[in-house]
Amino acid sequence: MEKRRLGKTDMYVRPVGLGCMGFSHAYGLAQDKETAIQTIRQAYEMGYNFFDTAECYTGENADGSISYNEELVGTALKDVRNQVIIVTKFGVEHKGDHLELDSSPKKIRESIEGSLKKLQTNYIDLYYQHRIDPNVEPEAVAQVMKELIEEGKIKAWGISETDENYLRRAHAVCPVTAIQNRYSMMARWHENLFPVCAELGITYVAFSPMANGILSGQFTPQSAFEKGDFRNNMPQYQKEGYQKAEKLLSLLKDLAKKKNCTMAQLSLAWMLCKEDFIVPIPGSRKVNRLTENFEAQDVKLINYEIEKIDALLDSIDFDIFGGHSS
Numbered sequence: 001m002e003k004r005r006l007g008k009t010d011m012y013v014r015p016v017g018l019g020c021m022g023f024s025h026a027y028g029l030a031q032d033k034e035t036a037i038q039t040i041r042q043a044y045e046m047g048y049n050f051f052d053t054a055e056c057y058t059g060e061n062a063d064g065s066i067s068y069n070e071e072l073v074g075t076a077l078k079d080v081r082n083q084v085i086i087v088t089k090f091g092v093e094h095k096g097d098h099l100e101l102d103s104s105p106k107k108i109r110e111s112i113e114g115s116l117k118k119l120q121t122n123y124i125d126l127y128y129q130h131r132i133d134p135n136v137e138p139e140a141v142a143q144v145m146k147e148l149i150e151e152g153k154i155k156a157w158g159i160s161e162t163d164e165n166y167l168r169r170a171h172a173v174c175p176v177t178a179i180q181n182r183y184s185m186m187a188r189w190h191e192n193l194f195p196v197c198a199e200l201g202i203t204y205v206a207f208s209p210m211a212n213g214i215l216s217g218q219f220t221p222q223s224a225f226e227k228g229d230f231r232n233n234m235p236q237y238q239k240e241g242y243q244k245a246e247k248l249l250s251l252l253k254d255l256a257k258k259k260n261c262t263m264a265q266l267s268l269a270w271m272l273c274k275e276d277f278i279v280p281i282p283g284s285r286k287v288n289r290l291t292e293n294f295e296a297q298d299v300k301l302i303n304y305e306i307e308k309i310d311a312l313l314d315s316i317d318f319d320i321f322g323g324h325s326s
Helices: 033-046 069-083 105-119 138-150 164-173 191-200 239-259 263-272 287-298 303-314
Strands: 050-052 058-060 066-068 085-090 092-095 098-101 124-129 154-160 178-182 203-207 278-280
Touching: 033 050, 033 069, 033 287, 066 069, 069 085, 069 105, 085 105, 105 124, 105 138, 124 138, 124 178, 138 154, 138 164, 154 164, 154 203, 164 191, 178 191, 191 203, 239 263, 239 303, 263 278, 263 287
Parallel strands: 050 085, 085 124, 124 154, 154 178, 178 203, 203 278
Antiparallel strands: 058 066, 092 098
């Protein structure tokens, strides 16, 4: 089974990873703790070996207690720790309608200790700066990452939602292994970073690879999402935004039928076949969806098919959520 190298490290992951955010929040109340742990474990057993979480991924359980995403991931994978790649992030705190950013060296040091404890491990494979902090220079963040690598607390580091300038400045101090930016057929504004990733040997981890589910073909503006589900307010699920996406959804439906796959698999295969340094991390709470996503690596698109999709994408100005759901 194919694996993709993380940057220039000796770590290799399956082409499709698991974004674990949804187990604790973003889609209403957190999933029941035992069910979430069992689902993450089932993902490992079906072949996933790349699991993405974050310090700020917290939600509310049905009893009102806090659901810590890192704890779910850590508990599910603690006895197979050396067989998986665990990714977490620092530097962000959710404050209702906005994010509070703090990537100061002191805060990073506090965050790493908290994450190690919740994940029940003594090292993190890939540690991301979750968002760029305008008050801290990239060189300062990279220096702390260099120290954490030397101390054995992390194996590698990355940056989420970065731009080229910040990436290059940070990389010059301590090599960056991966970036994690939004990327899907409907959100292609970071494709300008592909040549940079190829040049520097950096993996592009794509979050929201199905545009928060719309590209799966399973949801419409009439779909009922529970209270607290981010999708209730996303533009692609409003009437006008959905209408803009209908031509693409129609094309995906027809092509998926020809390829004998699902629309979700086609959406993932599109980016997997584009560049060998791309690793999408779709998320789901449902085992059948996890299986479907994982098997997208078996769907192969030829250049003509990718070009046909891209030509249509170039002709549409999508209404798509571009906020902080990562």
